[in-house]
Amino acid sequence: MIKKPYAKPPLSVHDQIKRLKSRGLLLKDEAKAEKYLRSIGYFRLSAYFYPLLKEPKTDHRYKNGTSFTDALNMYRFDRKLRLLIFSQIEKIEIAVRASIVRNGVEGLGSVSWFLEERFFSDKKRFEKSKELILKEWDSSKEDFIEHFKESYTDDNRPVWMLVEVLPLGVLSNLYMNIGKKSLKKTIAKDFGLPPDVFSSWLQSLSGIRNICCHHNRLWNRLLPNKPKILGRPVYPWIDTAGVDTGRTYYKLAMIRYILISINPNNRFTSNLKALCDEYPTVDLAAMGFPSGWASNELWSI
Helix, strand or coil: CCCCCCCCCCCCHHHHHHHHHHCCCECCCHHHHHHHHHHCCHHHHHHHHHHHECCCHHHCCECCCCEHHHHHHHHHHHHHHHHHHHHHHHHHHHHHHHHHHHHHHHHHCCCCHHHCHHHECCHHHHHHHHHHHHHHHHHCCCHHHHHHHHHCCCCCCCHHHHHHHCCHHHHHHHHHHECCHHHHHHHHHCCCCCHHHHHHHHHHHHHHHHHHHCCCCCCCCCCCCCCCCCCCCCCCCCCCCCCCCCCHHHHHHHHHHHHHHHCCCCCHHHHHHHHHHHCCCCCHHHHCCCCCHHHCHHHCC
8 A cells, every 4th residue: 555645634623513414423412512522532532433434434424313422422431441440450450469479489489589580481581571670660759669779778679569560561471481380370370260371361451451541442442462262260251152352341251250269249240230231322242242241150140
């Protein structure tokens, strides 16, 4: 494809509304629509306008009866879903930190094993992780790190302090590179998973966490880092036949499964179902939800 300079002119909010109306989108309250276009932005909302277009979508004509409110509801649903997911990944991230620190110190006998090459299988990956860890440590303004820097030498920076400033992505890479197979197995077992599946799920959750942090769209998109399928679950699980692991539904199932290992009485399922009930017009199939998903054992306990 031959590239060309971007030449589309910017549109005022007034012109954006005129364009939406000319393409057949219903705007019952133009003043409210203008308010949302100003506070959210036409480009961000365009991802939710797009599914409302007739085929072929290149004609830029909206389906009969579709409205600005339909797109806004998809946007609101997506926003609330991101907030829900982020709050649950926080619980998982904290539990993973605790497991890696506890089991690592017990299994390796070192309080600073994150920074010791002998405990990792790939030297280049270790060096990259170490560089990121030290960068986070050096730039941190946490009181406990400031106190450590004032009171101790850098010889034995304890992993229970280091882990508190590490992003989930770095933690995921650390786990993946642990050389002692029995340690990887012990950590993964805390969450009812085999090591290879746990590793791929951590990577996937890190990607979703980043999407949530940057307020990007979860609805109706393929997500990065396709996770491995769990073959022998310890806890209730979904029927994975026909389920696209790149879609949001599979990631939600992963979150629910891990949460069972942390706190079986968590409210993730009830909150997710309540959100879906709040926005009944949102197309769940676009996120990979199978029909009858709510009656699956994973979502019923």
